[in-house]
Amino acid sequence: MDISTVSELVRTADPQQWRPGDAWLAGGTVLYSNGSEDLQRLLDITGAGWEPLTVSDAGLEIAATCTIAELYAFPDAVPADRQWQALNLVRPCCESFVASFKVWNVSTVGGNICTGLPAGPMTALTAALDGVALIHSPDGTSRRVPVAELVVGDCRTALAPGELLRSISVPAAALRARTAFRQLSLTRLGRSGVLLIGRLDEDGGFVLTVTAATKRPVQLRFATLPDAAGLRAELNETIDASLWHDDVHGLPQWRHYMTDRLGEEIRAQLAAPEPAPVP
Known part of the structure; x- marks a missing residue:
């Protein structure tokens, strides 16, 4: 779609250049799909030169x-001695886009998070691994926000006008954890109606992240792996009726039921002994 109100394209990643009527442009797959009646300038950050993925002892930084x-290609490039088994989540989350290779080659991790879609798989991935977003503001300051708190509702985020998402930092401890992934759509090529990720940390802590079924990410944290009744009770207490998402991709009642069901599948999978490595 053409955005006929836009009269200028500015190549910059400096938030101090932002003014009302501007929009940040990365892949643009959602921006151009939705269109606009009031945008005047696009601030193109694709030439910023940020390294896409940076590995360190602290973990992984995703630009x-x-x-x-x-x-999607990244897990094959990670040295084996990192033992980041949570990278098993990367490809299922990427595949949850159900998008063509053309979209995959321009759509960005940051763009998917900033759209605030409940079904955003990059929100699910980075939130489930305790990712923290680095945000630059037009006043020259920066702040860090957990991705799980960055998306606050259906297509709503905690970003203030002009703020720019620079990167997401994922801690090494979360990357070393055992994980389990479950995703459902009403149709084979449909948008996710339910997407859950479970994580069992090295210290025995259990984290369940619920997305797509809810309007914003919901995380449940336990010091130890709960039993089935304990997990269901916590899900029902934490997610009230107003949080269940309701659109053509699934009714709230169906999302609620499948969240309970898939949450238990994840809990049971992580409660079982860890499979022996393939020789």
Whole structure:
């Protein structure tokens, strides 16, 4: 779609350049799909030169401009001695886009998070691994926000006008954890109606992250792996009726039921002994 109100394209990643009527442009797959009646300038950050993925002892930094295709290829490039078994989540989350290779090669991790879609798989991935977003503001300051708190509702985020998502930092401890992934759509090529990720940390702590079924990410944290009744009770207490998402991709009642069911599948999978490595 053409955005006929836009009269200028500015190549910059400096939030101090932002003014009302501007929008940040990365892949643009959602921006151009939705269109606009009031945008005047696009601030193009694709030339910022940010390294897509940076590995360190602290963990992994994912640039906001990292494309889905770059992230999908990343697990094959990680040294084996990192033992980041949670990278098993990367490809299922990328595949939850149900998008063509053309979209994968331009759509970005940061863009998917900033759209605030309940079904955003990059929100699910980074929130489930305790990712923390680095945000630059027009006043020259920066702040860090957990991704689980960055998306606050259906297509709503905690970003203030002009703020720019620079990167997401994922801690090494979360990357070393055992994980389990479950995703459902009403149709084979449909948008996610339910997407859950479970994580069993090295210290025995259990984290369940619920997305797509809810309007914003919901995380449940336990010091130890709960039993089935304990998990269901916590889910029902934490997610009230107003949080269940309701659109053509699934009724709230169905999302609620499948969240309970898939949550228990995840809990049972992580409660079982860890499979022996394939020789």
